[in-house]
Amino acid sequence: MGKRFYLTTAIDYTNGSPHVGHAYEKIVADVIARAHRSLGDEVFFLTGLDEHGLKVQQAAAEAGLDPQKYCDGLAVQWKELATRLGLSIDDFIRTTEPRHKAVVAAILNRLHGAGEIYKAAYTGWYSVREETFLTEKDRNPDGTWDARWGQVVPLEEENWYFRMARHQEWLVDYLERNPSFVQPQSRRNEVLGFLRSEKLEDLCISRPASRLAWGIPLPFAPEWVTYVWFDALTNYLTVPASMGDPAATAVLGPDYQAPAPVAGTSLWPADLHVVGKDIVKFHAVYWPIMLHAAGAPLPGQVLVHGWWQKDGHKLSKTTGNVVDPIAVIDEWGLDALRYYLVRELAIGPDGNWTDEGFRSRYNAELANGLGNLLNRALNMLNKYRDGIVPAVSDELAADARTAVADTERLLRAHDLQGALAAIWTLVNRANLYVEQTQPFRLAKDPAQAGRLDVVLYNLVESCRILSVLLAPFLPSTSARIHAQLRLDEKPDRLARAAWGGLRAGHKVGAPEPLFPRKDLAPKNPR
Numbered sequence: 001m002g003k004r005f006y007l008t009t010a011i012d013y014t015n016g017s018p019h020v021g022h023a024y025e026k027i028v029a030d031v032i033a034r035a036h037r038s039l040g041d042e043v044f045f046l047t048g049l050d051e052h053g054l055k056v057q058q059a060a061a062e063a064g065l066d067p068q069k070y071c072d073g074l075a076v077q078w079k080e081l082a083t084r085l086g087l088s089i090d091d092f093i094r095t096t097e098p099r100h101k102a103v104v105a106a107i108l109n110r111l112h113g114a115g116e117i118y119k120a121a122y123t124g125w126y127s128v129r130e131e132t133f134l135t136e137k138d139r140n141p142d143g144t145w146d147a148r149w150g151q152v153v154p155l156e157e158e159n160w161y162f163r164m165a166r167h168q169e170w171l172v173d174y175l176e177r178n179p180s181f182v183q184p185q186s187r188r189n190e191v192l193g194f195l196r197s198e199k200l201e202d203l204c205i206s207r208p209a210s211r212l213a214w215g216i217p218l219p220f221a222p223e224w225v226t227y228v229w230f231d232a233l234t235n236y237l238t239v240p241a242s243m244g245d246p247a248a249t250a251v252l253g254p255d256y257q258a259p260a261p262v263a264g265t266s267l268w269p270a271d272l273h274v275v276g277k278d279i280v281k282f283h284a285v286y287w288p289i290m291l292h293a294a295g296a297p298l299p300g301q302v303l304v305h306g307w308w309q310k311d312g313h314k315l316s317k318t319t320g321n322v323v324d325p326i327a328v329i330d331e332w333g334l335d336a337l338r339y340y341l342v343r344e345l346a347i348g349p350d351g352n353w354t355d356e357g358f359r360s361r362y363n364a365e366l367a368n369g370l371g372n373l374l375n376r377a378l379n380m381l382n383k384y385r386d387g388i389v390p391a392v393s394d395e396l397a398a399d400a401r402t403a404v405a406d407t408e409r410l411l412r413a414h415d416l417q418g419a420l421a422a423i424w425t426l427v428n429r430a431n432l433y434v435e436q437t438q439p440f441r442l443a444k445d446p447a448q449a450g451r452l453d454v455v456l457y458n459l460v461e462s463c464r465i466l467s468v469l470l471a472p473f474l475p476s477t478s479a480r481i482h483a484q485l486r487l488d489e490k491p492d493r494l495a496r497a498a499w500g501g502l503r504a505g506h507k508v509g510a511p512e513p514l515f516p517r518k519d520l521a522p523k524n525p526r
């Protein structure tokens with residue numbers, strides 16, 4: 001096995017419960033993971049939790065729990081979310097695991113040994129809430145500190161610094177030569193704009209353990225713990241290294257006790273990091289510089305998504321403006337959630353969740369669009385031909401071919417919204433075909449039997465192709481379509497979307513609704 005397509009999500013802080021924004025990122029990454037598998041790639045998909053740092057320490061203290069116990073409790077909830085979202089993950093990392101602590105220690109030692117880390121005294125201002133040092137540039141014009149910094153206190157302490165500033169020019173050059181490293185383009189411009197206009201400072205990568213105990217000790221100075229972002233970013237390297245991937249262990253140097261490689265472990269460098277717009281700087285500036293300084297090959301791409309709001313306002317537990325992904329799944333089903341999130345919002349801009357918008361897409365596109373098509377196709381085939389597939393014919397073949405080619409191209413470009421739109425051109429085309437050909441009329445006229453065969457074939461074959469195209473997006477719906485078509489092979493290979501796959505004589509099953517219509521069903525039937 002060659003190098004696998006290795007993709008990751010951001011790892012979530014264990015300081016609260018998941019909301020739909022977290023679910024969105026994981027679903028986007030899952031669709032990409034499944035799309036690559038469908039295109040024939042070997043894939044490794046990683047997600048997990050970011051458990052150290054002040055935010056988590058404070059949340060644990062508020063809950064009156066020891067931080068580890070607190071994280072262990074939340075980890076159960078977050079892993080449950082990964083299961084309920086149907087994530088096809090290959091591993092789930094928690095930054096409190098020994099395998100991660102070993103890799104953080106190793107990369108710190110490596111950079112320290114290479115002269116990239118030094119100790120210096122710091123006197124200045126510190127935001128307790130944001131866990132970050134502030135400079136005079138961060139003050140409001142009137143000299144006060146913005147409310148977002150929370151409590152700002154004067155601080156004098158010794159810390160350890162990573163020589164980030166010296167790599168600025170290299171990074172600008174790297175970004176210029178690799179236009180796809182940060183996507184979409186608008187985010188790339190933002191990063192380049194920032195790097196061209198501001199001078200990078202060295203990065204403080206330690207916190208005195210006396211002030212913040214909840215972290216990974218610096219291996220060469222255990223009175224300090226590692227800055228949470230340095231710790232968290234390293235998770236992407238932890239998993240390949242702890243599986244013995246030679247390209248990952250090479251980054252860590254001879255001190256790292258590299259395990260024997262697990263068969264088929266060729267992961268590093270990561271191909272894709274899917275992250276939200278608020279953490280671009282960490283992924284597109286700190287992370288590539290950390291890797292470059294350690295002599296490591298860089299990831300292929302940082303793909304940046306926007307943020308969800310609800311009804312035009314920020315998601316917030318305090319105001320109750322939240323969408324609980326589990327509640328949506330319980331009421332509408334997982335695939336309805338996956339569909340809405342990916343179809344409504346392109347990867348990049350911000351999105352706005354409305355319950356009405358959700359309901360409307362569900363009814364129009366899932367129930368009346370896709371669900372109705374399958375229902376009609378199978379119903380008529382059962383009613384008029386005992387469920388037996390007629391001879392292959394190709395009236396919709398060209399439309400299907402266009403949808404397949406567009407979907408493939410858009411999936412390769414990670415334009416998931418565009419791919420769903422392309423798939424729905426076939427859904428709509430096939431539904432229109434029913435209106436145009438009127439098979440229920442043809443069925444009444446024995447002289448039209450041949451024509452009816454043609455129509456029925458084109459409808460069921462379109463449904464089969466749709467199940468293949470939909471596999472990355474709506475895996476369980478895709479499997480259900482296949483089951484109703486009584487097909488044995490799996491729909492999860494794009495190569496199976498070639499026209500003519502359904503053979504004459506094959507017997508399909510009975511239709512079962514994919515998406516029960518919600519507007520018609522009374523909520524509390526009496």
Ligand code: MSP
Pocket residue numbers: 009010011012013020021022024025050232233234235274275276277278279306307308309315
């Ligand atoms: N722990 C860091 C990430 C470390 S990655 C090495 C973190 N955690 S987080 O829990 O605050 O956010 C996790 C991801 O969820 C981020 O990519 C963030 O952008 C995303 N989202 C948080 N709220 C969101 C929305 N409202 N909408 C979409 N994504 C959102 O940052």
